[in-house]
Amino acid sequence: MFDLSGRVVLVTGASRGIGRAIALELGRAGADIAVHHRANAAAAESLRAALVHAGGDARVYSGDVSDPEAAARMVRAAGEWKGRLDGVVTSAGVYRGDLVEAVGRADFESVVRTDLEGTFRTVQSALPYLRKSLHPGVVTVSSVMGAHAGVGGAPYQAAKAGVEQLTRALALELAPRIRVNSVAPGFIRTDMNRGGHEDPAFHAAIVTATPLARWGDPDDIAPAVRYLLSLEADWVTGLVLGVDGGVTLR
Amino acid sequence: MSETPQFAGKVALVTGGSRGIGKAIVLALAAEGADVAFSYHKEGRAAREVGAAVERLGRRALALPSDAAQPEEADDLVQSTRLKLGRVDILVGNAGIGGPTGWEAVSLQAWRETLETNLVGPYSLVRAARPHFAPSGASVVFISSISGLLADPDSLAYSVAKAGLLSLTRSLALALAPSVRVNAVAPGWVRTDLTAKLHESPRTRESIQHTIPRGRWGEPDDVAAAVVFLASKMARFVTGETLVVDGGNSLRWTAGSGD
Secondary structure, three states: OOOOOOOEEEEEOOOOHHHHHHHHHHHHOOOEEEEEEOOOHHHHHHHHHHHHHOOOOEEEEEOOOOOHHHHHHHHHHHHHHHOOOOEEEEOOOOOOOOOHHHOOHHHHHHHHHHHHHHHHHHHHHHHHHHOOOOOOEEEEEOOHHHOOOOOOOHHHHHHHHHHHHHHHHHHHHHOOOOEEEEEEEOOEOOOOOHHHHOOHHHHHHHHHHOOOOOOEOHHHHHHHHHHHHOHHHOOOOOOEEEEOOOOOOO | OOOOOOOOOOEEEEOOOOOHHHHHHHHHHHHOOOEEEEEEOOOHHHHHHHHHHHHHOOOOEEEEEOOOOOHHHHHHHHHHHHHHHOOEOEEEEOOOOOOOOEOOOOOHHHHHHHHHHHHHHHHHHHHHHHHHEOOOOEEEEEEOOHHHOOOOOOEHHHHHHHHHHHHHHHHHHHHHOOOEEEEEEEEOOEOOHHHHHHHHOHHHHHHHHOOOOOOOOEOHHHHHHHHHHHHOHHHOOOOOOEEEEOOOHHHOOOOOOOO
């Protein structure tokens, strides 16, 4: 079950963290991967090599998804690779945890343009290639903070809430053919939030707050994306699936 | 990719496994390597056929007659499963009834029957199984409905029971963590015996189909795949979640708008 053999999937923000784990998992499931990165060519190349070594096909594409034109160019190149995209996973994102008074104009814009508009432009640019697929699917990446508030990072939280509604709106508008779903990770040990999980007090607080009593790993998120892209999830669309160890339950 | 069965050596107990969604769940779990015990009510012949299908997949099957309207029978189900199959790793609370039609004249007895079967039954199942869950961890999946997420005065008691089941999912997920994960699947319009009257009438079938963004009714296998995902290690960091499997039905701000 949950086989993705022969599928071509673009994973944005794949050079590290959750995006990288997703690319590896989808590759293990049989998919060919268009590996996107913004400014980490070495990491993207090492991921490509790992995917090819495991028997799959992979290519690297770069571009800043916060720039709509760059996003369109990158997606077009990835789409032309095999002439279609069966899946798009929008994992590219930035995080800023500033308190309200500290949020400058550029801080707000970088978060909203990358996390929200970048997701939108990536999917929008991919449509011609998704339409060439027999089983097209999109998975966006939200966060527990898309639906549950925390102190700090209000623009990030708003952008992720936007990603969730974008998921539902696109699911409806792109139906019946293209499915659009989202995963909402909890507290995950990645480079992006190293500041959090390397702080002993914060680390312990999250373990206590998470019913499954641990931080998540990128490898915990990736199988959910695999499920959502698979034929077995053919009747699932517009869903935001929390993968958070239960941290949002109370 | 790895084709290793996800549930090799594991034992699942599914309530209401002789037909419809429950039958698809039993077969999907067995296909992924689990031995499966399942309860059935009255339909002995259908249950024997499901059991035989499980055995053809090379797994052990155990068909247990039980009335889901009698929550105290949950203990017997769990005991029989342990006795015959040795353990319980996966619990699927699927048995349910459609309940009375409408909201204006729901009798006390109809309320009791609907709530006991669709809500107290799943709770009793977990209560009975809890002391016996495998120490390596276990997974519970309840089958709710989008009727539990949206307003549904046409099936008030059913809708309320299914909403309660989602609440039960969240509270038990918290209470049983970290060793046991508890999740729910909320199906939309799925072709089963329960909905036969609706999908067998061309007019009703099409008017419902029209409200489903994916443009088709669901099949029991759509729901079973979600159960396999949630019960498996693929969902190891997922608990307390409701996985809506409805072709996008619950997305619209009013059913049927936007056409």
